[in-house]
Amino acid sequence: MKELEKAYEPKEYEGNIYKKWEDSGLFNPDVCIEKGITKSDADPFCIILPPPNVTGTLHIGHAVMLAIEDVMVRYHRMKGDRTLWVPGTDHAAIATQEKVERILWNEEKKTRHDLGRDVFLKKVEQFAQDSHDRIINQAKRMGTSLDWSREYYSLDDTRNLAVKTAFKKMYDEGLIYRGDRIVNWDPKMQSNVSDIEVVRKEEKAPFYYFQYGPFTIGTSRPETKFGDKYVVMHPEDARYAQYKHGDTFECEWINGKIKATIIKDDAVDPEFGSGVMTITPWHDATDFFIAERHGLEKKQVIDFQGNLLPIAEEFAGMNILDARPKIVEKLKAKGLLVRVDEEYVHSTATNSRGGGLIEPQIMKQWWVDVKKEFVMEHSEIEGIKKGETMTLQKILQHVVRAKQIEILPERFEKNYFNWVDNLLDWCLSRQLWYGHRVPAWYRGEELYVGIEAPEGEGWEQDPDTLDTWFSAGMFSFSPLGWPDENATDLQTYHPTNVLETGYDILTFWVVRMILMTTFLRGQVPFKTVYLHGLVRDEQGRKMSKSLDNIIDPLEVSDKFGTDAVRLSLMVGSTPGNDTKLSEEKIGSFRNFANKLWNISRFTLLNIEDPQKDREYPSAKTLADQWILARLSQVVKSVTEDIESYKFSPAAETLRDFTWNELADWYLEIAKIEGNKSHILNFILNTILKLWHPYMPFVTETIWQKVYGEEEILMGEKWPVMQETNTAMDTMVIMDFMLLQNLVTAVRSVRSEYGVEPGKFVSVYVSAAEKKAFLEKNSETIQKLARIEDLVIEEQLNKPENAVSCVESGLEIFVDVSGALDVEKEKERIHKEIAQVEPYITGLQKKLENQDFVSNAPEAVVTQEKEKLAVAQDKLQKLHEQLAKL
RNA sequence: GGGUUUAUAGCUCAGUUGGUUAGAGCGCUACAUUGACAUUGUAGAGGUCAGAGGUUCGAAUCCUCUUAAACCCACCA
Numbered sequence: 001m002k003e004l005e006k007a008y009e010p011k012e013y014e015g016n017i018y019k020k021w022e023d024s025g026l027f028n029p030d031v032c033i034e035k036g037i038t039k040s041d042a043d044p045f046c047i048i049l050p051p052p053n054v055t056g057t058l059h060i061g062h063a064v065m066l067a068i069e070d071v072m073v074r075y076h077r078m079k080g081d082r083t084l085w086v087p088g089t090d091h092a093a094i095a096t097q098e099k100v101e102r103i104l105w106n107e108e109k110k111t112r113h114d115l116g117r118d119v120f121l122k123k124v125e126q127f128a129q130d131s132h133d134r135i136i137n138q139a140k141r142m143g144t145s146l147d148w149s150r151e152y153y154s155l156d157d158t159r160n161l162a163v164k165t166a167f168k169k170m171y172d173e174g175l176i177y178r179g180d181r182i183v184n185w186d187p188k189m190q191s192n193v194s195d196i197e198v199v200r201k202e203e204k205a206p207f208y209y210f211q212y213g214p215f216t217i218g219t220s221r222p223e224t225k226f227g228d229k230y231v232v233m234h235p236e237d238a239r240y241a242q243y244k245h246g247d248t249f250e251c252e253w254i255n256g257k258i259k260a261t262i263i264k265d266d267a268v269d270p271e272f273g274s275g276v277m278t279i280t281p282w283h284d285a286t287d288f289f290i291a292e293r294h295g296l297e298k299k300q301v302i303d304f305q306g307n308l309l310p311i312a313e314e315f316a317g318m319n320i321l322d323a324r325p326k327i328v329e330k331l332k333a334k335g336l337l338v339r340v341d342e343e344y345v346h347s348t349a350t351n352s353r354g355g356g357l358i359e360p361q362i363m364k365q366w367w368v369d370v371k372k373e374f375v376m377e378h379s380e381i382e383g384i385k386k387g388e389t390m391t392l393q394k395i396l397q398h399v400v401r402a403k404q405i406e407i408l409p410e411r412f413e414k415n416y417f418n419w420v421d422n423l424l425d426w427c428l429s430r431q432l433w434y435g436h437r438v439p440a441w442y443r444g445e446e447l448y449v450g451i452e453a454p455e456g457e458g459w460e461q462d463p464d465t466l467d468t469w470f471s472a473g474m475f476s477f478s479p480l481g482w483p484d485e486n487a488t489d490l491q492t493y494h495p496t497n498v499l500e501t502g503y504d505i506l507t508f509w510v511v512r513m514i515l516m517t518t519f520l521r522g523q524v525p526f527k528t529v530y531l532h533g534l535v536r537d538e539q540g541r542k543m544s545k546s547l548d549n550i551i552d553p554l555e556v557s558d559k560f561g562t563d564a565v566r567l568s569l570m571v572g573s574t575p576g577n578d579t580k581l582s583e584e585k586i587g588s589f590r591n592f593a594n595k596l597w598n599i600s601r602f603t604l605l606n607i608e609d610p611q612k613d614r615e616y617p618s619a620k621t622l623a624d625q626w627i628l629a630r631l632s633q634v635v636k637s638v639t640e641d642i643e644s645y646k647f648s649p650a651a652e653t654l655r656d657f658t659w660n661e662l663a664d665w666y667l668e669i670a671k672i673e674g675n676k677s678h679i680l681n682f683i684l685n686t687i688l689k690l691w692h693p694y695m696p697f698v699t700e701t702i703w704q705k706v707y708g709e710e711e712i713l714m715g716e717k718w719p720v721m722q723e724t725n726t727a728m729d730t731m732v733i734m735d736f737m738l739l740q741n742l743v744t745a746v747r748s749v750r751s752e753y754g755v756e757p758g759k760f761v762s763v764y765v766s767a768a769e770k771k772a773f774l775e776k777n778s779e780t781i782q783k784l785a786r787i788e789d790l791v792i793e794e795q796l797n798k799p800e801n802a803v804s805c806v807e808s809g810l811e812i813f814v815d816v817s818g819a820l821d822v823e824k825e826k827e828r829i830h831k832e833i834a835q836v837e838p839y840i841t842g843l844q845k846k847l848e849n850q851d852f853v854s855n856a857p858e859a860v861v862t863q864e865k866e867k868l869a870v871a872q873d874k875l876q877k878l879h880e881q882l883a884k885l
Numbered sequence: 886g887g888g889u890u891u892a893u894a895g896c897u898c899a900g901u902u903g904g905u906u907a908g909a910g911c912g913c914u915a916c917a918u919u920g921a922c923a924u925u926g927u928a929g930a931g932g933u934c935a936g937a938g939g940u941u942c943g944a945a946u947c948c949u950c951u952u953a954a955a956c957c958c959a960c961c962a
Contacts, residue, residue: 007924207962219962232962267960277962286960346961414889418958507957538897540955560924572898572910577890578955580897588911591924602921652899652909660909667921744928751928757917839906851942860904860943867906 002604004705008597010561013701018140021700026077026715027147029084037715038082045076046084046493048475049146050501050509051154053092054131055099058138060535060543060569060581061502063553066142067566068532068647069500073145074693075642078718084493086479087139087146089132091155093435093468094197096131098189098354100124100434117433124434128155141554143562143696145714150489152479154471155436162478163471164439164451166520171449173374175392175519176428178440178447180364182281182288183427184349187306188356191431192365194467195424196508198358200347207344208328209274211336213251213260218273220346221280222327223320226254226312227299228278232290235264237275254331255313265290283360302359320359366438366464368392368426370515378522386522395518396420396511405514407529408645409576412506419507426512428467435465472509473516476525496526503531503576530645531576535569538582556586563695564589570694571651592655593698596691599663600702603684606670607677612707616722617679622777623669624679626736629729630661631686632722638690639721651694658687665740672783686719738770738808739777745807746785749814752828753803760788764799766811767792804881806832806874811881822885829882836875843868 025031032038047069052062069085077083097112100123104110112120132153139146152159170176183192205220215231233240245264250257260278267290268277281291281298291298303309308323310316315323331337349358370392379386383402384395397420399405400413407413429438441448441459448454453461474482476496481487495517499510510529517525536542537549544550557565560583567589573579604610619625634657641650662683670676684706692699692713703713746763755761763785767774774781774792782790798804801820802813843864846852853861 004921006922217962221962268962269960272962279962284960284962286962289960344961411889415957418888422958504957574898582897582911584911585897587924591922594924595922598922598925600921605921646901649899649901656909663922664926671920748928751916754916757927835906842906846943849942853942855942856904863904871906 002610002705004597004601004604004702006601008561008594008698008701010563010593010697011558014141014143014562014697017697017700018143020712021145021714022140022148024712024715026712027085027145028149029077029082029147032077032715033082035715038077038080040082042080042082044084044493044497045073045081046086046496047073047498047500048086048479048496049088050499050505051088051090051152051472051475052135052139053095054089054128054135055092055095056131056134058135058142058553060551060553062138063142063565064532064535064569064573065500065502066139066144067569068530069498070142070144070566070696071570071642071647071693072498072500074696074714075718077145077714078689078692078716080717082492084150084489085144085146086150086152087136087144087148088152088154088475088479089135090468090472091128091153091434093430093432093465094189094191094193094353095468096124096128097432097434100127101189102354103127112433121433138554141557141562143566145696150479154468154475158481159471159474159478160436161451162474162482163436163466165483166474166516167439167466167470168449168451169520170368175369175372175374176366176449177369178364178366180362181367181425181427182285182360182362183365184351184358185304185361185363186351186354186356187304187359189351189354189432190304192361192363192427193351193353193358193430194427194469197352198349199352200349202345203348204343204345205348207341207346208331209338209340210331211338212253212276212278213249215276216274216338217276217278219277220344221324222331223308223312223315223323224280224283224301225278225327226308226315227282227301228253228280229258229260230263230279230291230296231260231276232263232265232268232279233276234266234268234270236266237268237270239270239275252334252336254327261296263290263294263296265293282362285360288360288362298362300362302361304361306357306359365427366429366440366466368428368515370396370423370425376522380523381518392515392519393420393423396423396514399514399518399524404524405527405529408531409574412503412529412531412576415503415506416511419511423511426467426515428470429462429464430467431463432465435468436471438462438464438466469508469512470516473512474520476513476517477521482521494521494525495523498528498530499526500530500532502534504534506531528645533573533576533578536578536580538580538584540578540580551581551583556583559583560586560590561593561697563593563698567592567651567694570647571655573648575645592659593695595659595663596687596695596698597702599658599667600684600688600706602667603680604706607681607684609677610681610706612685612711612716614678614682614685617682619679621669621673621780622732622736622739623666623673623780624676625732627662627666627683628679628722629724629732630657631683632724633729635686635690635719636721639718642693654687654690654694658691662687668784669780672780688713689716689719692716735773738773738810739781741808742774742810742812743781743784745805745812746787746814749803749805749812749816750786753814753816753819755816755819757786760786761817762789762791762815763787764791764796764802764813764815765793766795768794768809770810798881798884804829804884806877806881809870809873811877825885826882829878829885833875833878833882836871836878840868840871840875843871 033040052058073083073085101112184198185192207218207220208222209216209218243262245262247262248259250259267286279287279290281287282300283302301309301311302320306320308315308318373389373391376384376386376388376390382404383398400416439449440462441454443458453459477490477494480489480494482490513525517523541547553565564586568586619628634653637653638650688699688703700713704711771792771794778790798813801818802815803820804813847864
């Protein structure tokens, strides 16, 4: 006979199990088809793993993503779908380059410019490779059933071809243009960054009011004011009605007299400050757009290092932060400083990577025009026809509004539309070195955009690289073989089924994926977006190095087992909401994994000849009928929950069934009734399959111990839902509940009277019409409740020295042999009466209410009547018992 | 300034379209333990569902307002 060790030790098995999965080839759907596990014409199910950045290691957030996706993938594979989960990593241009630059500075006090582009890139590549290897190992440790044969890197040759092809196609269509626009320049990083990469931080800074001709203007940035020669106010502002748009005046300013022009524009908030401002179009986005609207001159004041240009005269060459107080000093000396608000709070823009202070600059950059019209060349999108005129923005709005893409939870659609409805052109180019080069070449005034360098001498490639999200925008199809439109994977698996990712990158990534995919392929990238929440520490704080509250997924996997970690990340969390994680929580799932192990251990000791494919077992006893009825309900409910992305409820249903019903009741009864080999085999077989997506290691380990090492659970078929007689099941479940209630009632009395757990008692039951039923199950009841003599009659009198109670319509008398305490009993019965009486009164009132009786559905009224009858019966019996004391 | 979310037992959370005497896990209390499992079992205590109104025969659930916390967006000169 096979036997399991006493406790489940994850460390002993996890490594081998993963290797066995890998060796089996079953992560690859083609192998599943070859081996006959999946039918070649089965429905495809595909998820592209959101590729982790090669900036370091996987954190707990990655673990959530891996766990949820692995549940879906393992479920669909077992269900028989042609299931593909594609792994990859992302070069994360700015994040990776910043990290390597920081290391370079800390270790060698060198900048990237000291090394030069080629040498620096070699260093980044090495760093990326190391990170990649670490990440892959970590992902494997989490038990992920990713098809490693299809792994991609966002910067590899195939993806580079995809990027160049996409860029050219969008350029040829006029959707990509090169132009001078204001960008977020990071002088520290020496690159522009996109709006979403900028974080704003609140800061208290002096706010200065200066006299500017007849006006008072306010600013927290005096150093930008050298070139200011336009003064802007709201056209409706009555205070300044006397000034006309285009009027000019002379006034004294920082470095002498200037000529200023009056501009009326409704971008000015009359409530703010004096309602008048001067503008610096080169270094402020709002000002830039005002200048654009009125065709005003723009002048650069600050250079790309963050120092003042010659326009600042005596301040030229100074860093802006050093110059600021000196400029204020000078204006004060000239009598132009009106007042200073020292309590002013505003927010400053910094680069989310590296923390550099953003200085807006006007620069020539590459952009995606989201509002330009173009003709759809190809469309499989419902509601958009081939040949129809669209804009990128309109497509983005359409596909979600028309439910071509479902966002879960639904409320994030609001975020999506908030973003998409206010969409601005997308700045593609970065002055970074690590990334896809812009596929553009220049020769004098000539510009060429293409896949390869143009023919002829003297062409120079654009030194800039592309925003990481440009390549990431193609991740639903570039990992499947695009631009080869005939690639089998692309044909089979696109559009993919689910994009599962954190809600924090909805706008970063999801929007860009939809944009790129709909334009380039005329398809949506995925049908469903499932957004998980962030994992926080037990106090709800973000995990960070400085708080030292980081839970490392591998560390806790070592300690508690990977299955426990996976479960703890899924149970108790709902899509779009953050979850709190603690080691205690993980520990409780470690306990559960061990429980499942011991359930299996017990089962194994009680079955002869374990076989995995047996016909549906027949039930011999009530308990058998009950557990099978419950099992099929559980199969149904778990299947439906997983299908509808309710991963936590599915696991909770399973856990409650496994622990509270199977282990606590059925296995105990199996010990009494005996001879349950076939049915135990069937139940074990089914729950191992049901648990497999959540806890792949422990279930696979048990499976191989039970059925042999050549067997692989991950390739098994998902349990089928049995055709059941619902009415019968309900009756069986009700009957079993009566048995449970009786047993629990007796145990409760025993506990209350301090009857020693080992001691047997006598119990008398007035069972009315349930007499025959209870007699049939008397042995089970006796053993479960430690009853020596169990007397069951339709109606019997309370024996001497017995404690009585009423449960499910039964009157139960427990002989506590002399320990009966009449006062205590009176008190107990009074307490119960006090509980039932208001309940009855409530129900009576409800049923006397004509509005209720006429308005409520009949079923509800009937139900309430039944409740009342049961409660009244109970009350009556309680009174009788009281009288007999 | 606009928007979103959260508020249910000491803690972490369930509670599907309004109809349960409001549930689970952890923790807590008492008792038990060499027979699958102390990573356990049995029994139990613990909640005016943030507050105030309203709709309804009926509200934890729908509406309005208030309070508290978290987050996102915005052209805070």
